[in-house]
Amino acid sequence: MKDPMIDIRNLSVTFNRGRKPVKAVNGVSLSVNSGEVVALLGESGSGKSVTMRSLLRLHPKGTSIEGSMRVAGNDVTELSARELADYRGATVSMVFQEPRLALDPVYTLGQQIEEAIMRHENVSRREAALRALGLFEKVRIPSPERRLMNYPHEMSGGMLQRSMIAMAIACNPKVLLADEPTTALDATVQIQILLLIRELQKEYGLSVIFVTHDIGVAAEVADRIAVMYAGRIVEEGKVADVIQNPKHPYTRGLLGARVELAHGRDRLITIPGAPPDLAALPPGCAFAPRCAEAAAQCITDVPRLTAIDDTASVACVRYA
Amino acid sequence: MINLVGEPSPILPVGERGGPAQPLISVRGLLKHFPVKGSGFLKPKKVVHAVDGVDFDILKGETLGVVGESGCGKSTTARLLMQLITPDRGEILFDGESAGETLPLSEYRRQVQMVFQDSYASLNPRLTIEESIAFAPRVHGVPAAKAIARAHDLLHRVGLEPVRFAGRYPHELSGGQRQRVNIARALALEPRLVILDEAVSALDKSVEAQVLNLLLDLKRDFGLTYLFISHDLNVVRFMCERVMVMYLGKVAEIGERDAIFEKTRHPYSSALLASMPKMNPGERTLEPPLSGDPPNPIDPPAGCRFHTRCSFAEDVCRQTLPPLSRISGAQSAACLMAMTNSGHSRAPVQMEA
Incomplete structure (x- = not known):
């Protein structure tokens, strides 16, 4: 089988600023094939943008990166300053959320x-x-x-x-990284930009990582979805499978809380609680404190991302 | 037997006057133009047509949603309603009384409160949250101890345990918690109308759902009326009984939720609806429903504001500004295609009898 265009293995990113180190990304593995669009879906603080920025090494000084990243044959962690400047823009380029700032x-x-x-x-x-x-x-x-x-x-x-x-x-470039490129835009303009990215992706055969918090946007552009929570990927699969048949309790909660489904009902189904503090992660599954199905094992052990068939994997003890 | 006492009158909410049938807010011909900096001196004077003659009612106990692109005048309308900026023209009637004239402004502001999008910028960073919530009641003459006690009640009501949260400062809270504080603060004066200007837009989806549920509970328990401004049509569909669609400072369409979402009569509303991302990857959008950005409100197009982006535009649209006209009891639209004998080829034609 051909080598994937992007291959991230066991990536961890820790920011050493402030009193406590913050582990924003905690053992993420992700591979993207040539010409494939993968959406990284998650809420703020889930580590989706940090994962993507690691591919361009855009983090401030003093950030420790562990694990390996290979993009189009380059070992990203080993590039010298000069090689990095050649690599940015020519091999991998990025579209930011706020064009006015970028x-x-x-x-x-x-x-x-x-x-x-x-x-x-x-x-x-x-x-x-x-x-x-x-x-x-x-x-x-x-x-x-x-x-x-x-x-x-x-x-x-x-x-x-x-x-x-x-x-x-x-x-x-061979790889386009898009960091919430449509979040600051109106809905009528957002759909134009999404269609443009989709069209250019096909024409140039780009591999795209598309970071978003909006499931609808992911459904419009992506081939595959990887759902992140508290610095880890909790579920990965084909876009239609994840949306129509979510496995992880967090993904199910996120999809169940959508207002579109509540038409005619007078309340929304919600996930209780709030995402954990990244400086003080619980020892087990990070979602366990909010999970209705948490067992004793969830409090103590971090579940591994396990393949359940050819295309899908889930990090939950119920599927291990 | 003659009943001398009569039926006991139903208990009216505080300040209730005109009865349930009278709109809580009635806006007529509201207009606000902002001068553009750097124009006017040796150059032609330019103005931003932010709100350009808007009429609408907010009925008692309803949630009226306002949708539209950026620059369409949603937030300016909210600020005009709050009397944060003064309108150039037009009148605002609150339960039959003219705000600032027959109804004193201090009394009006007690009854109309607002929650903003940026939960951090709208709280004073040097006040603890109980002080923030108790601030307005104290200004209105409530004794300190009583105002603090009420602040604790409200914190409890919005789901923040006063023992843990009352003494904290805004930076010690998450975005969702801060927005709950802002909601509690808006309710501290027991208002009748709460304006929610993109109040949940900055929150994560799972937190947004919690806050929306809270807003629904508070509305029921306190008998509130909401003006709900949002760019998210799905949220508006869930929250609102009636919806107003704005385009470049004008009302494009207003009506009951189901009428707007299922039988829209304005091409802009239908384009806005079609622009929402589809949840089914098998039915992806193939063509953008609208091309280009919204035109500049400094120099809005003549005739119908929407004709530059409308696929049904004809010559008559470039010349005639369509008035907002009633289509049915549930819906009004400002489009020549919905008006009888307007001269548009798709307009319904009515023969003279």
Whole structure:
């Protein structure tokens, strides 16, 4: 079998800031094949963004990373500063949640895209400018020549997110990381961006990791879903299987709490309690304190992510 | 036998005047334009048409949902209702009385309270949460000990144990807990209307569901009326009896929930509904229902505001601004296609008798 494009093995990320170290990611293994879209689904603090940022080594100094990550043949943990700069943007690129914060306010969008192309490829500014124009047409920005000369503050949120995507695919990367790229957008614009990402993914054969907290967004773009809770993957499977037949009590709770299902009822079914403090994780299953089906074993042992068939795996003692 | 005493009158909520049939809030011709900075001096004066002539009622005991894209005037409407900003034109009647005129503003503000989206920014970081909740009652003349006791009752009511939480500061709470504090604070003056401006949007899904249940319980127990502003149509469908759809400072459609969600008569409402992600991966959206971003409210299009993005737009739409007109008892829409003899080819035609 072919090597996966992204192979994360037993990744743990600990932030050593503040009084207590915070273990944001706790033994995550995930592999993504070439041309596959995987959604990382979870609530705030579940470690989904931290997992993804590890692939670009975007963490602040003093963060300890354990485990191994291989992306397109590169061992990400071993890259030198120079290799890392070559790798970012050319092999793996990223689309952030807030384009207004991610783009530089004092350069035009054209300059920023040209800079990215010229950093990675030996081309003239003229040629880079032509490529930038082609990219703006590709992401369907109206009147692209004029828009390339705009500064970020002159564009709307949807247009900026399209420009971010144009910049992300500028150097033909193999992997696109999307960190909640549509959360800050209106619903009518969100669906346009989702369809654009889906279309570009097919055309360029990209492997995509799509971080989101919205199950509906995951259902629109992903082939597979990995559900995260308190720094661990608790369930993984094909998108239709996870949505129609969730196994882990947390996934079941999350899907059951959706307001769409409550039509005609006067109350929502909820998961009691709140996610645990990452600086003081319970010794067993992190979901056990909120779980209606928790047994004695759940309080003491961390369940391993276990395959239940060819495509699905669950980290719960009921399926071990 | 003659009954001299008569039927005992039903107990009315505090401040109740006009009876159940009179709307709690009646808004007519509400208008607010904000001047644009840097315009006006040697340059043409520009204004943002944030709320551009809006009429609606909030009925007693209902939840009215307001949906629309960013910049459509949802939050400005809420702030105008709260009298946080003064309208340029239009009137707001609260249970038949004009706020700020026949009804003194201090009395009006006691009866209308608001919960904001950002739970942290809306709490004073230097007050403990019991002080925050007791603050407004004390301003309105409730003795300190009594105000604190009421704050504890309210904390208990929103699911925060006063023994554990009363002395904490906002930064010691999670987002969901802080939003519960904001809700308790809004209820401290025993208001009749609570404006919820994206109050659950910043919360995680599992916490959001808990807070929505809490809001439903409080509404029942305290006899509240809600104005529920949200961009999440699924939440609005669950929470609200009536829904108002806004587009670029105007009301596009308003009506009962089932009418709006099942038989919408405005193409913008149907596009908004079709833009929600589908939960079934087998039925993914293939075409975006709307292209482009909402137009700039500084320079809204002439005629129907929506004609630039509407797939049914005709010449008449570019010239005529459709008024909000009643379609049935349950629904009003501002679209020429829903108006008889409007000149649009899809409009119903009625022959002269």
